[in-house]
Amino acid sequence: MAEEFEPKIIAFLCKWCSSAGSDLAGVSRMKYPPNVVPITVMCSGSVSPLYIFNAFQKGADGVLVSGCHPGDCHYIQGNFYARRRIALVKELIEYIGLEPQRFKMSWVSAAEGKKYTQIIQEFVQELKPLGPQKKLRREK
Amino acid sequence: MKKRTGVFVCHCGINIAGTVDVKNVAEELMKHSNVAHSEDYVYMCSDPGQKLIENSIKEHSLDSVVIACCSPNLHETTFRNCAKAAGINEFQCEIANIREQCSWVHKDKLKATEKAKKITHSTVERVVKNKSLEPISIPVTRRGLVIGGGIAGIQAALDMANSGYEVVLVEKSPSIGGHMIQLSETFPTLDCSQCILTPKMVEVSKHPKIKLLTYSEVQEITGYVGNFKAKILKKPTYVDPTKCTLCDECIDVCPIVVPNEFDLGLTGRKAIYIPFPQAIPATFTLDIANCPGLLPIACGKCMDVCEPEAINYDMKPEIIEEEIGSIVLATGYDLYDKENMKEYGYGKYADVLDGLQFERLLSASGPTMGEVLRPSDHKVPKEVVFIQCVGSRDPELHCAYCSKICCMYTAKHAMLYKHHVPDGQAYIFYIDIRSGGKDYEEFVQRAKEEDGLVYLRGKVSKIFEENGKITVWGADTLAGKDIEINADMVVLATAMRPAKGAEEFAKKLKISLDKDGFLSEAHPKLKPVESVTSGLFFAGAAQAPKDIPEAVAQASGAASKAIIILSQDQLFHSPMVAKVSLNLCTGCGMCVDVCPYDSLSLKDNKAEVNEVLCEGCGTCSATCLRAAIEVKNITPVQIYEMIDASVGG
Numbered sequence: 001m002a003e004e005f006e007p008k009i010i011a012f013l014c015k016w017c018s019s020a021g022s023d024l025a026g027v028s029r030m031k032y033p034p035n036v037v038p039i040t041v042m043c044s045g046s047v048s049p050l051y052i053f054n055a056f057q058k059g060a061d062g063v064l065v066s067g068c069h070p071g072d073c074h075y076i077q078g079n080f081y082a083r084r085r086i087a088l089v090k091e092l093i094e095y096i097g098l099e100p101q102r103f104k105m106s107w108v109s110a111a112e113g114k115k116y117t118q119i120i121q122e123f124v125q126e127l128k129p130l131g132p133q134k135k136l137r138r139e140k
Numbered sequence: 141m142k143k144r145t146g147v148f149v150c151h152c153g154i155n156i157a158g159t160v161d162v163k164n165v166a167e168e169l170m171k172h173s174n175v176a177h178s179e180d181y182v183y184m185c186s187d188p189g190q191k192l193i194e195n196s197i198k199e200h201s202l203d204s205v206v207i208a209c210c211s212p213n214l215h216e217t218t219f220r221n222c223a224k225a226a227g228i229n230e231f232q233c234e235i236a237n238i239r240e241q242c243s244w245v246h247k248d249k250l251k252a253t254e255k256a257k258k259i260t261h262s263t264v265e266r267v268v269k270n271k272s273l274e275p276i277s278i279p280v281t282r283r284g285l286v287i288g289g290g291i292a293g294i295q296a297a298l299d300m301a302n303s304g305y306e307v308v309l310v311e312k313s314p315s316i317g318g319h320m321i322q323l324s325e326t327f328p329t330l331d332c333s334q335c336i337l338t339p340k341m342v343e344v345s346k347h348p349k350i351k352l353l354t355y356s357e358v359q360e361i362t363g364y365v366g367n368f369k370a371k372i373l374k375k376p377t378y379v380d381p382t383k384c385t386l387c388d389e390c391i392d393v394c395p396i397v398v399p400n401e402f403d404l405g406l407t408g409r410k411a412i413y414i415p416f417p418q419a420i421p422a423t424f425t426l427d428i429a430n431c432p433g434l435l436p437i438a439c440g441k442c443m444d445v446c447e448p449e450a451i452n453y454d455m456k457p458e459i460i461e462e463e464i465g466s467i468v469l470a471t472g473y474d475l476y477d478k479e480n481m482k483e484y485g486y487g488k489y490a491d492v493l494d495g496l497q498f499e500r501l502l503s504a505s506g507p508t509m510g511e512v513l514r515p516s517d518h519k520v521p522k523e524v525v526f527i528q529c530v531g532s533r534d535p536e537l538h539c540a541y542c543s544k545i546c547c548m549y550t551a552k553h554a555m556l557y558k559h560h561v562p563d564g565q566a567y568i569f570y571i572d573i574r575s576g577g578k579d580y581e582e583f584v585q586r587a588k589e590e591d592g593l594v595y596l597r598g599k600v601s602k603i604f605e606e607n608g609k610i611t612v613w614g615a616d617t618l619a620g621k622d623i624e625i626n627a628d629m630v631v632l633a634t635a636m637r638p639a640k641g642a643e644e645f646a647k648k649l650k651i652s653l654d655k656d657g658f659l660s661e662a663h664p665k666l667k668p669v670e671s672v673t674s675g676l677f678f679a680g681a682a683q684a685p686k687d688i689p690e691a692v693a694q695a696s697g698a699a700s701k702a703i704i705i706l707s708q709d710q711l712f713h714s715p716m717v718a719k720v721s722l723n724l725c726t727g728c729g730m731c732v733d734v735c736p737y738d739s740l741s742l743k744d745n746k747a748e749v750n751e752v753l754c755e756g757c758g759t760c761s762a763t764c765l766r767a768a769i770e771v772k773n774i775t776p777v778q779i780y781e782m783i784d785a786s787v788g789g
Contacts, residue, residue, distance in 0.1 A: 010786055016672065019241075023211045026240030034251040036260045037639035037786035038241050039213075042716075042774060045734075046758025054780050058787045072652045074672055077738040085762065111664075118247075 007061035009036040009120075012051060014044045014079070017109045018069035024113030029065035032120040035127075036064070043067065043077025044105075049089045052103065056136040062102045062127045064119070069107040079107075098135050101126050143268045144176035146202040147260060148193055150184035150209035152239055153739055157182075159243040161253040165208060167519035167731035168257050172270045176200050176680040179397040185215050193245045193337060196228035204232035204267045210239040229272035231715070231773060236263035258518045258788050265781035270773045275712035276751050280366040282627040282706045283308065284699075287358055288639075290318020291688060292680025292695040294340050296468040299699035301349035305706045309344065310372055311354045312641075313401075315419035316341055318472055322402060324502035325689060327552040328583035334418065334505065341420045352462065354421060355690035361649050364737075364753065365675030366711045370462045375499050376455035378434070379412070381423035386414070388453065390424060390442035392643070398430045402755050404497045407507040412442050412451075416505065426451070427788075439654055466675045466702035469651070469659065470695065471642045473681035476531040476635040480538060484530065491610055492603060492630045494779040495549055502556050512560045517608075521564065521628030524557055525612045528570045531635035539635045541656055544685040546633035547574045551587040553631060558591040565623055567594045569614050577687070596623060603630060636685040651676065659683045669698040676703045712787045716772050719752035720760065723770035731769050 019040040023041050025032070041047060044067025054096040055063045066085060067079040088104045104123055108116045147169040151157035162180040170178045177200040182209055183189050193205065205228070212235035220230040238256040240752035246252040280307055286297040289311030290439045297309040309316070320326075321341075323333035344350055353374055360371040402415045410432040414423070432439045435451040443451045476496050478487040485492045491514045493501070504510040512523050528546050529536040547570070552568040573595070575581040589591050598615035603609070609626040618624050636730045646653050651671055652660045659678045662670040669677045677698035680691040705711065718731075718740070727745035739753035740760060747760075747769060758771045770776060 008787055010783060020213065023237070026211075026242075026244035029244055031247060032245055033566065034242075034246045036761070038237075038789075039254060039262065039779065039782050039786060040237075041758065042771065043757040043759060046762050046771065046774075048762040048776065051779055052785065055783045055787065058783050060787050072512070073736075075759065076650050077756060078736060078757045078759045081759050081763065082733055096546045098422065102351065133478040135756075 004132055005128055007035055007124060007128070007130075008059065009062040009064060009123060010055040010060045011036050011038045011064040011066060011083075011120075012044070013038050013040050014067045014074070015040050015042050016046075016074035017072070018066035018106075018116065020110035021076065021108040021112045021116045024110065025117045026113075028113050030113055030117040032117045033124045035124050036120050043073065043075045043078035044082035045073070046107070049085060049092070052089055053136065055100070056098070056133060057138045059133070059137045061130070061133045062123055064104045064106065064123060066067060066106045066108050066116070067120070069109055072109065096135070098133070099130050102131065102133060126133045143174045144201055144203050144217075145172075145174045145264055146193070146194070146196055146200060146205045146265055147175055147178035147259070147264060148184055148205060148207045149178070149180040149238075150189070150207065150634070151180060151182045152210060153182065156209070156239050156243045159246055159249055159252045160238060160256040161249060164240070164253055165256050165260055169260055169264060172261065172264055174215055175789055176202060176587065184209050185218055190218070193219070193222050194226040197223065203228055204270060206234050206236055206260060206267050207262045208236040208238045208256065208263070211235075213243070215461075220367060231273040232267065232270055234263050234270065246310060254788075257787050261788075262782040262785040265785045266778050269775070269778045269781065272771060273466050273715035276711050276715050277710045278366055278715070278752050280705065280708050280711055281368075281463045282306070283464045284464070284466055284702050284706060285310070285368070285370055285464040285469065286468045287319070288472055288680070288682070289316030289354065290470060290472045290680060290734045291320040291337065291340075292472070292682075292691040293318070293468070293470035294703070295343055295468060295692050295695035295707045296679050296699040298340060298347070299696050300468075300703055300706070301347050303703050304349070305703065306349050306351065308353060308370070308372075308464065309349045310356050310358055311352075312357050313415065314355050314377065314425040315356060315415045315421070317416075317420070318417060319496065320688060321416065321418075322404075322496055322503075323499045324341070324504070324506070325556060328577075330527060331541055332504075334503075340497045341418065342411060345420045347758060348685045352421065353627055356460070357424060358645075359459075366465045366705060366708070368464050372456040372460045372462060376428070376457055377423065377513075378426035378428070378451060378453060378455050379424045380450045380452055381421050383448045384422070384423045385448050386422060387447070389445045389447070393441040393445050395439065395441065396432065396679075397432055398427070401506050403500045404494070406497055444672050445686040457739060466677070466705040468679055468695070468698045468702050469671075469678045469682060470679040470698075471645065471682040472639045473636045473685065474639050478634075478639050480532060481634065483602065483634065484527070484600065484630070485605070485610070486515060486634075488516075488609060489603075489605050491521070491628065492632065494632050495553065496548070496635045498553055498631045502553070502560070503580065510560075512557055519628070520561055522561070523565050523625065523627045524553050524554075524629045524631065525600075525610075525625055525627040526566070526568045526631045526633065528568065530632040530634045533571060539637070539656060541685070542574065543633075543636040544574070545636070545687045548580055548583070548687065550575070550576075550631075550633045551584045551593070554586040554593045555591045555689055558593070565594065566591075569596050569600050571597070571599070577689075593704060598623070606651060636681060638682060642682060665729070669694055669701055675705055675716065713752060714756060714772065715751075716756040717751045718756065718758070718769055718771050720749060720767045722746050724766050726766060726768070728765070730763050730765070734759050734763045
């Protein structure tokens with residue numbers, strides 16, 4: 001039997017909420033698949049669309065951007081900018097013909113370890129049937 | 141020049157090593173062209189572990205280090221200090237979180253090890269492009285601001301002032317004292333609340349270091365830790381406190397009567413009033429919302445009789461600007477709105493009271509001079525039903541949380557009622573009795589045994605008036621039967637809610653709130669008085685329901701945190717701030733528009749960063765179309781390298 005496809009996910013987590021929420025998932029010993037590698041950034045508002053497309057070009061099968069809940073941004077309003085920017089990224093992803101399910105945005109607070117766990121579990125399940133992402137991948 | 145990075149992989153006992161092959165991670169990273177040394181150790185944070193890092197830095201001439209261990213929130217400072225001690229810049233040390241974000245959340249050792257390698261590799265890519273930075277020094281304004289003049293705010297202000305710092309204490313009502321001054325006696329000692337609070341209030345009023353602004357509201361706070369600016373609206377009282385002799389003549393002539401807030405509507409007050417005799421500041425306030433008009437033609441009676449000419453209708457609202465270094469927020473609580481408790485007849489029947497109203501009835505300075513009388517007919521109630529958890533512990537309809545103090549004050553209420561009416565009967569409906577606290581359980585037992593209170597475990601379904609009595613339908617779940625009591629009075633232990641207006645206030649100040657509207661602390665266990673905004677601290681019931689001893693303790697805690705800031709000669713700000721590449725910047729100003737801290741401006745048609753104001757969020761960097769602005773040590777180039785390492789082969 002062929003080995004099951006394991007999607008590679010890059011998760012951009014804001015330092016104050018989502019990375020802390022992901023820490024809480026660890027502290028609470030919750031379990032989720034090891035497909036995700038987190039990159040902690042200061043704010044979801046600092047995640048440039050270029051980061052997302054760069055991850056796809058490098059061969060990521062899915063990209064997650066997670067920040068504080070709207071209204072609760074550590075940097076006052078950074079996540080509002082993220083939200084607006086991400087809406088455009090989604091349109092662009094569809095426009096270039098990439099499966100929209102490959103990109104996800106979520107709001108995870110420092111207290112939501114369980115939510116983070118669920119998001120990763122779901123994301124991995126959603127990506128598995130899609131197979132490897134080849135559309136944007138650049139061969140090295 | 142190529143960097144010489146050291147990689148140190150921690151076992152954390154079996155916390156990491158149980159799921160991640162730490163030796164394999166260290167070996168793998170050694171293959172990286174920038175890694176000059178790598179090793180693993182059982183506890184990197186231990187003293188020998190830190191020594192090991194220090195010695196390795198010196199021995200292998202390392203210029204940067206990656207510690208693969210727990211979350212940077214825990215030991216980043218430890219390891220950065222360790223790097224500093226070994227002679228390298230602290231910003232050349234980065235943490236790869238392979239515990240919370242890897243070993244603790246996975247079971248498959250092979251896969252977890254692969255992931256740990258990617259995380260560590262990604263962090264190495266970051267650190268090889270890190271620049272050495274020096275913390276930015278900022279000055280400190282050595283004055284504090286306390287918002288809210290209840291017991292928590294009073295305690296915080298006194299502690300700060302007694303440490304030698306000037307404090308501005310802002311209270312929105314005409315007097316300080318908060319809800320505590322309304323209480324009769326306090327559990328578990330039955331101290332008279334006014335007797336123990338008024339000495340503190342007097343101390344505030346006489347303290348040379350405290351600037352008291354009552355009838356005032358903070359409208360805006362700008363700036364940052366050590367250097368805040370507060371804009372405070374001082375509402376006009378129309379009475380000059382320096383001239384007012386408290387002769388009461390104005391009260392006698394004022395024709396307007398409105399419900400008295402201090403007695404929670406059990407009595408009336410005039411439009412010109414003093415909230416209670418021991419009010420601080422001791423002066424009258426003309427309540428303009430209820431006064432027929434400030435023109436002498438409309439009324440003017442108070443001004444006519446005021447011999448010392450203290451009344452001034454021309455007084456105007458004043459905006460006071462204060463510069464402060466740290467802030468304690470103590471905005472307190474209010475009781476759950478009676479509109480929500482209609483099934484208990486609260487607000488409909490005069491003899492259904494809330495806990496604070498009953499406090500006023502018991503109080504020696506209250507509307508009945510401490511006699512327990514029914515508000516409806518002034519008769520002594522012979523049967524009183526007390527109901528706990530009114531609005532609390534009811535996630536479906538009301539508040540999910542426990543208001544914490546109601547078990548105790550209900551026991552106290554029923555006990556004091558029995559002291560006033562020895563032949564009366566007190567019934568208490570409860571779900572559980574929660575009496576954790578020093579001498580609290582003994583107090584409840586004393587109430588049960590000495591005062592013969594009848595505790596009924598169960599909820600009340602309905603309350604209605606019948607033949608001058610208040611009929612209470614409830615259940616006794618221990619006896620398994622329905623209960624009907626024809627009571628003379630009902631006292632509801634309603635839930636504690638954040639003070640009215642506190643939510644809008646917190647939004648204005650950009651302070652985050654929890655799901656119930658209470659102030660959200662930076663860490664539920666280790667930072668219980670800190671907000672996520674540095675320099676801003678919490679005290680009292682604004683953060684969560686709490687009793688007086690807890691509010692006082694938290695206030696002293698918040699004050700000491702605030703003093704830590706005020707006592708510094710200078711503060712240091714993270715140097716991870718935005719940096720503009722002048723040759724790429726076209727001066728479009730998009731970064732200026734999105735900056736949440738107003739730290740960017742255009743100068744000579746180029747963006748310029750105010751490093752003191754910049755918090756390093758990077759919103760500007762993601763906005764710039766020309767990659768002309770980036771945050772130091774987390775630049776797009778670093779992120780691209782990190783992505784590469786994270787995706788892996």
